[in-house]
Amino acid sequence: MTHPTTGTPILEAQGLTRSFGSRRTTTRAVDDVSFSVAPGAILGIVGESGSGKSTTLRCVVGLERADAGRVLFDGVPLVGANRETQRRFRREVQMVFQDPYSSLNPRMTVEMIVGEGLDIHKMAESRQARRARVVEVLELVGLDATVLDRYPRSFSGGQRQRIAIARALAVGPRVLVCDEPVSALDVSVQAQVVNLLLEMQQQLGLAVVFVAHDLALVRHLCHDVMVMQRGVVVENGPCADVFDRPQHEYTKSLLAAIPIPDPDRDRARRAAAAAERRSA
Amino acid sequence: MKGPDIVSLNVEVPVPAPGEDLTPRPLLEVSGLTVSYPSATGPVEIVSGFDLTVARGERVALVGESGSGKSVTARALLRLDHRASVSGQVRLDGTDLLALDDREMRAQRGRRIGLMLQDPMTTLNPVRSIGSQVMESLRVHGVGKTEARKRAVETLDRLGIPDAERRMRAYPHEFSGGMRQRVCLAMAIVAHPDLLIADEPTTALDVRVQEQVLSLIDSLVTELGMGVVLITHDLGLVAGFADRVAVMYAGRGVECGPVGELYRSPRHPYTSGLLASVPRVDRDGALAPIAGSPAQPTSRPGGCAFHPRCARAEADCTEDRPDPRRIGTADVACHHPLVLAGEGNR
Structure with missing residues (x-):
């Protein structure tokens, strides 16, 4: 996979640290983790369960508060940034979760799910404009207007993940943060969703942070890779280097x-x- | 080959017809296995006419996606579900398991067939010690307490549980995921069954632990001469482990053959599609996904159930269900299989 021209990072983490537990037994789930992603680049984060890869992601997007360290968006530290920057961050950094069976609200229709972000960020002038945008992104992910009024339960796992990707894309993000987006899917469907993610990434020039335990998938998809063990980054670099000439045991x-x-x-x-x- | 002394040794030995292969009777012979479950709208057939044979010391992988019926097959072989109606034949060393009464069937479970499941957290009882759970499958078959204890410790030790004697008193929550899975394996094999059925035994594990558990199973096959049925969705896992592979789709076997040939030249479009959709760490290249989603048991297409997703499908695929036939070394259920040049499509 050819590496995109490395520009100014759009998303950067510096010295992120997050501990869990009581005073007596604390575990550093994330220990001084730093990385950066340039526009159009795909960074993979790999490690076994408990290595802190998901917690790292959650700290980056703000679902988890880091004990130390900071996140920079477009070169500006988020903590202390003005409201406008924070709002832009929440719009332009979107997330796709692992399990499409629990990440879609079962009582909302596809139109409500995909359109919710447009309301929150006040991006639709009218109901017609909102619907038009929802249909546009649904078509982008291989669905169409016929699914607007249906509920998540009537879709297969692969289709649900397409809906989740459509929801992320609706607000026009520049960064996609994916936590194991295909590991809950059937083997024959995984490739569909992987190809869709790649296609969207290339078409829209997105930066992607991709957490996975499947190293073959990361090699296939990512430009750079970061290997974590017990909260610490043990190795990082371009995929080809790390996979062909791994340095760390x-x-x-x-x-x-x-x-x-x-x-x-x-x-x-x-x-x-x-x-x-x-x-x- | 026809000799009177052979016949007198065992009357059940069939006299081989000329040209028939002389391999000994397989350990497990499943033929025409059909399993259905009751539902609000009438019985739903999950497995339909499935065939499988496993020889002693053979590692057979059963590969399928969700809803293919692979786990239901495993449970049906052990007759674990009373709600399921099971028909066909399941012969273990010649005994038809489906004809046994409940008491006779209990004598088979654990002792003749061991079962290992995917998730050790639901397999293990959280309020009973590891030791009592591993000893159980010996105790129910009449092994005395001291002897059962000794063999349980031996088995745990053999499976790499450090300080097994002391850990017999521990509880599941004190073990890591990989260690728990070893305990499940110990429970399945402590009575030295002839056949081990392992249903997604490593799916919940990290790759490094997965490899350890698989090589343990592998060495047990070699040591004890067990037959193994490994049920999985992971084609990568199968390549290094199995001697033979059976691929299931929508409740039926679609392709079954030796592992090398099956990976080198898959015959069924589904098998070849599965292989093309898995990313590989050893090479680059685009993934070629299969269109659509796996067929659900309640709405399986007629004819060949794979036809709506198949690029090679023609009119006959929508109407006639293909029966398995021999192509090269594999049994393939497909009207339009992938054939090698010069092989011809018989």
Whole structure:
């Protein structure tokens, strides 16, 4: 994947830290994490469960308050920024969640779900204008006006995730923050949603922060990758470098454990790893 | 090959016809398995005429998406659901499991067939110690307490639980996810079953732990000569583990064959579509998704259930349901399978 020209970062995190627990037993879920994303770039954050990747995202978008560190949007620190900048941040940074079965309100129609952001940010002049914009983004994600009055329950997992992406795109974001957006979907549907995300990203020039545990997917999708372990960034850099020449032991062990869907290659690799273990 | 002494050893041994292959009778023979569940609108058929064989020491993967009927198949093999009506044949070492009464069936579970489920948090009882849960499948089959205890400790130790003797008294919440999954594996294999059915055993685990659990299962197969049915949606996992793969779609087997050939030259458009839609860490290139969503059990299309999503579908696919037939090394249920050059479409 060719790397986009690195411009001024649109989103930047500096020294984010977040602890949980009581005074006696505190866990640093996120420990001094910094990264930046340029417009048009896709950053993957990978790690095992408990590595702090989701908490990092939540701190960035403001769903979680960081104990220390700061988030910069367009070069301006959010804390202490004026209202207009904060409002712009909330509009231009949109999120797609993991589970489309719980992230869509079951009592709202598709039109209400996708149009809600337009109301909040006062982006629609009239009901007609609002509906037109909702239909426009629905068509962008491969749905159409016939779904406007339907409720989430009548859609499959893949379609729900399309609705969630449409909701994020409706307000014209510049950054998309995705937390495991395809891991709850069926294998044959995952590729549809991955391709849709890529297409939207390219068409709209979005910056994307993408959290996933599936390293093969991150390699496929991202320009840069950041590997986290127990709250700490152990390795980061362009995807090609990290995947082909991992430096940190943790990254190496993660990569070695990914199954490859090719019997001959996978067996050869396992045999080599076993031989290495024996000689060690 | 026809000798009187062979027949006198075991009258059940069928006399091989000329040209018939002489491989011994498989450990598990499932044929025409059909499972339906009652619903408000009448019975819904989840699994329809499914066939599968597993030999001793063989690792067979059962691959499918949600709603394909793979987990229902696992539960039906053990007759775990009283609400399900199950028909067809399930022969374990020649015994038809579907013909047994409840008491006889209980003697099979745990001892002849072990089951390991996806989520250890719902499999394990939170208020009983690890030890008593691992010992249970020995105790119900009449093994004495001391002996059961000894074997439980041995099994936990064998599966890499440190300080197994002491950990017998621990409770599930004191274990990590990977350790809990090892306990579930211990419960499934402590009585040395002939067949292990593992339903998505590593889905809840991180990749590194996943690899450990799989290689444990792998070494047990080699050591104990168990047959294994690994149920999963993850094609990557299957490649390194299975000897043979059965792909299910909408309650039916669509393709079944040796793992190497199946990955190198998938015959069913669904199998090839699945393989093309998985990102691979070892190579780049665009993903080619399958259109649409998996068919739901309540609204399965007629003819070949895959036809609305299939690029190769023609008129006959919407009407006739294809029966499995042998193409190369695989059994494929498709009217228009992908064939190699010079192979011809019989």
